[in-house]
Each structure stands twice: as structure tokens, then as C-alpha cells.
Amino acid sequence: MARPSRTDLAVLGALSVQPMSGYAVRAAITETLGHFWSESFGQIYPALARLEAAGLVRAAADGRTSGRVFEITDDGLARLRALLAEPDEPAPPRNGLLLRLFFGRLLGPEVCRGLVRDVRARAEASLSTYAALRREVEAEPDAGNRAYFLVTVAAGEHGARAQLAWADEALALLAAADDPGAH
Amino acid sequence: MARPSRTDLAVLGALSVQPMSGYAVRAAITETLGHFWSESFGQIYPALARLEAAGLVRAAADGRTSGRVFEITDDGLARLRALLAEPDEPAPPRNGLLLRLFFGRLLGPEVCRGLVRDVRARAEASLSTYAALRREVEAEPDAGNRAYFLVTVAAGEHGARAQLAWADEALALLAAADDPGAH
DNA sequence: ATCAGAACATATCTGCCAGATATCTACAAC
DNA sequence: GTTGTAGATATCTGGCAGATATGTTCTGAT
Structure with missing residues (x-):
């Protein structure tokens, strides 16, 4: 079986801190996790759609500006814990x-x-x-x-x-x- | 423009040492470059085909076992030098x-x-x-x-x-x- | 001598992912 | 009032790893 998406892990982690829009997830990851992690929009939006379909994330009330704010569900928190507990397979070297x-x-x-x-x-x-x-x-x-x-x-x-x-x-x-x- | 394939660079580099089959390229990279580089077959064979079509690599006489042995051409060596001289854009962090x-x-x-x-x-x-x-x-x-x-x-x-x-x-x-x- | 298995060899497919690009809205500054 | 900046979403291309499938040649044990 293929390695599960690590984007899901990072997105759930970000949403475990507070509800956010996809745009804000990207900003939070860049600012806070930036020295060891990165995500692109091309990964974040599909991930949020997947996560929502799986009931791990839910759209909360709209924020001040247009755009949907997501919050993590209890199932999402459980999934986050499970993903965190999975062994980290180091990436193949490419320097x-x-x-x-x-x-x-x-x-x-x-x-x-x-x-x-x-x-x-x-x-x-x-x-x-x-x-x-x-x-x-x-x-x-x-x-x-x-x-x-x-x-x-x-x-x-x-x-x-x-x-x-x-x-x-x-x-x-x-x-x-x-x-x-x-x- | 997208980043040029770094697989091409590694494959040309390997063939600059001696002519080899795709299988042997993979083995050489794993053995010799293994602590800082890796390539998969899924990348090597298409790369060899691209490189051959571009005249950077040419099929030499068949080896002892079945399978085609490739050697680097003069154009290939020039291309290798050019690729080496390109700035190395560090990969986004993902730890x-x-x-x-x-x-x-x-x-x-x-x-x-x-x-x-x-x-x-x-x-x-x-x-x-x-x-x-x-x-x-x-x-x-x-x-x-x-x-x-x-x-x-x-x-x-x-x-x-x-x-x-x-x-x-x-x-x-x-x-x-x-x-x-x-x- | 033959048979098993290890090493050699090529090819293809799926899914993760980065980066570029294209839109669109709200808001503030001028 | 318009222009620029930040917020927001979506999609496409191409690089890439890993799995899988398949066939061949060589070697060593029986």
C-alpha cells in the first residue's frame, strides 16, 4: 500500500490548533512549520476536500472575508493521533x-x-x-x-x-x- | 519554466563514468551515490529514452546478458556540464x-x-x-x-x-x- | 544434467507532490 | 474611485517514488 498523504497529517495538525481556511492553513504551515515543512495550495485544497468527505474536518461559519473556515472533528483528531503514531519513513536522499x-x-x-x-x-x-x-x-x-x-x-x-x-x-x-x- | 529533470543529470553523470544498461545505472547510483542520491527504475527508463531521442546518449553494443548498454555522446557530456553548472534550488523542507x-x-x-x-x-x-x-x-x-x-x-x-x-x-x-x- | 533461485533487465501504473497560473473578493490608501 | 494588497479557491503540468509485472541469463546444488 502506498504511503498515506503527509499533507493530510500537516493539515489536520494545523487545524488542531484552531479552525482556519485553506489559505490560512498554508500561511500557518509556512510561518510556524516553515523551517521543517512546506505545503502548496495544489495539495491543501484537495486534502481539505478529502478530509471533509471523510468527516475528519467540517466547514464552520464563514469568516469575515469570503471563503470557508474548516474545523477539525473528533474523528479528525483521532485520525491525527493515528497518523502521528505511524512510523516516519525517511525520504530517499536527493541532495x-x-x-x-x-x-x-x-x-x-x-x-x-x-x-x-x-x-x-x-x-x-x-x-x-x-x-x-x-x-x-x-x-x-x-x-x-x-x-x-x-x-x-x-x-x-x-x-x-x-x-x-x-x-x-x-x-x-x-x-x-x-x-x-x-x- | 519547470525545473529540469534531476534524473537526467544523475543518469548522464553515471554514464560519464562508463557505458551501462539502465539496470546498471540504477545499481551504480545506489552503490556509489547512495548516501546523497537515489533513483527509481520508474524514472531511469523514461530518462534514458528521452536522452536517447535527444542524442545525448546512444545504445552501444549489447552486453553479455540481454539488455541495451548506453554510452554518453559528446552532446551528452556538454549537456551534463551545463546541468552541473545550473544553480541547485534546494528542495522545500519536509521532515x-x-x-x-x-x-x-x-x-x-x-x-x-x-x-x-x-x-x-x-x-x-x-x-x-x-x-x-x-x-x-x-x-x-x-x-x-x-x-x-x-x-x-x-x-x-x-x-x-x-x-x-x-x-x-x-x-x-x-x-x-x-x-x-x-x- | 537439470533445476532452483539469484542476479540481470525492462516496462508500466498509481499516487504524492511542487510550482505555476488563473480567478475572484474585501479592504485600505491615496 | 481606483488601484494595490491581502485573503481566498481551484486547476494543470510534470517530477518523482514505489509497487508490480514479466522475462532472461547465470550459477550452484543436487
Whole structure:
């Protein structure tokens, strides 16, 4: 059997916090889950239709602007718990940067160093984003969720720091590769 | 315009090393690029057909067993260089583990710690895989490629070590979340 | 010698998903 | 009053993974 839609999981999760329109679900996921999750409209609207047909989600009163506001039902909450409890099958790896670097000889050392420097810069930017996010989460009034939120922030921080350290090591390796003896 | 197929890039890359059948392309990618890339047959065979129609790849003499062996053409090599030089647009984030941990309160601290312990164990296993891979690459006779290969191994190592460190931090955070005062 | 099964090989289909595009409405600023 | 911005919904294309089906060649055990 195919893997169940992870969009359903994310949408139900968003609606478990508060009722929202499809548009707002997208915004909530981008803002709050943005550093480890993303959804597109092309997935969200069909998902909401599926979920509504299955009785996991129900249209509440219309909001201020036009558009339907959905709320999660009891069945939906049960389904959310079930989906959360399912094992997470890690996605197959697909790292375009490493693919390029593996064939780096065709690209030349200088171009490769440029790629690595870009990653390094992005990792540094991420780190300050995460610092701000951490301060936000540490001020989170909902003590019951704080630790879970912090765990996701920590994942981002460790990942970004690892990229930084890797970039420096890679730059050193590629500087050595540059020596005129090669080829 | 849509993102060009990254499968084409990987397949051309594989064929740039030596002529191969579609089956062997898949095996080569799994074995050699496996820690940062993957391809399925459902992608490889259509890609080969596209590439052949575009003259980037050509059927060589049949191999020992039945099945067509493809080799890269000069145009194909040029196309490979062009694809390599294209900027790598990072994939949108989709981390099922962090999604689960974010909604961890619905799952309970013990289940969450179980998820983290699984990651920790997998990261530890990866580390010894990378150690073996590093020894292999350091013995690589092709000096011109060694640095590029090492860069990809280093990425895996840094990533795995980051996961280990994160897992320990997460376990500590989730132990604190367990205290009976919560909810 | 033959037979089983492992490895080699190709092809197709379903469903998840991102990103682009096309509309439409409410509201605020000018 | 019109123009821009935010809110809102919907649809289509194409990349991609994973499952499945099917056939061939080689090898090792009996």
C-alpha cells in the first residue's frame, strides 16, 4: 500500500490548533512549520476536500472575508493521533549540491568552492533566524508545548552548524585539489 | 519554466563514468551515490529514452546478458556540464520526524523519546558506514577525483554527528517535559 | 544434467507532490 | 474611485517514488 498523504497529517495538525481556511492553513504551515515543512495550495485544497468527505474536518461559519473556515472533528483528531503514531519513513536522499560536487571535476575547483561558499552563507543566515526563533519559543506561554517546539528549533540549529563546519572542511579539501599537480 | 529533470543529470553523470544498461545505472547510483542520491527504475527508463531521442546518449553494443548498454555522446557530456553548472534550488523542507515532534504533545513524551532514540541509533550506524566509506575513498587511486568524493563523505559525517548531538539534546528536553507538573 | 533461485533487465501504473497560473473578493490608501 | 494588497479557491503540468509485472541469463546444488 502506498504511503498515506503527509499533507493530510500537516493539515489536520494545523487545524488542531484552531479552525482556519485553506489559505490560512498554508500561511500557518509556512510561518510556524516553515523551517521543517512546506505545503502548496495544489495539495491543501484537495486534502481539505478529502478530509471533509471523510468527516475528519467540517466547514464552520464563514469568516469575515469570503471563503470557508474548516474545523477539525473528533474523528479528525483521532485520525491525527493515528497518523502521528505511524512510523516516519525517511525520504530517499536527493541532495543536488552533493551530486554536483561528486562530479565536481567536470565543473572545476573554483566553481565548486563557489557552491560551498553559497551554502556556508545560507547556513550562517539560518543560524541567526534560529536564534530569533529560539528566543520566541522560549517566551512561549504554553509550557506544555515549549519542549516540543524547542526540539524542532534545536534540529535546525544543529543542522546549520553542521553545514558550516562541513563547508569549512570542504573549502580546505577543494583548495588542496586546486594544486597544479592534479591532472 | 519547470525545473529540469534531476534524473537526467544523475543518469548522464553515471554514464560519464562508463557505458551501462539502465539496470546498471540504477545499481551504480545506489552503490556509489547512495548516501546523497537515489533513483527509481520508474524514472531511469523514461530518462534514458528521452536522452536517447535527444542524442545525448546512444545504445552501444549489447552486453553479455540481454539488455541495451548506453554510452554518453559528446552532446551528452556538454549537456551534463551545463546541468552541473545550473544553480541547485534546494528542495522545500519536509521532515516527517520534526512534524511529529512538533505535535508531540498529542503523542506523549515517551513515544517522542522513542522516535528520537531511533534517529540516534540510525545516525550511529551511518557514522560507521561513513568511516568505512572514507577509508575506501582515501584509497581511491584516481587522485583527481579524491577531494570531490571526500567532500561528499564529509557531508554525511557532519550530518550524522549533528543528528547525534541533536538527539541527545532532544532527549534531555523531552525528559524535562515529562515532569508531572505538565498538564 | 537439470533445476532452483539469484542476479540481470525492462516496462508500466498509481499516487504524492511542487510550482505555476488563473480567478475572484474585501479592504485600505491615496 | 481606483488601484494595490491581502485573503481566498481551484486547476494543470510534470517530477518523482514505489509497487508490480514479466522475462532472461547465470550459477550452484543436487
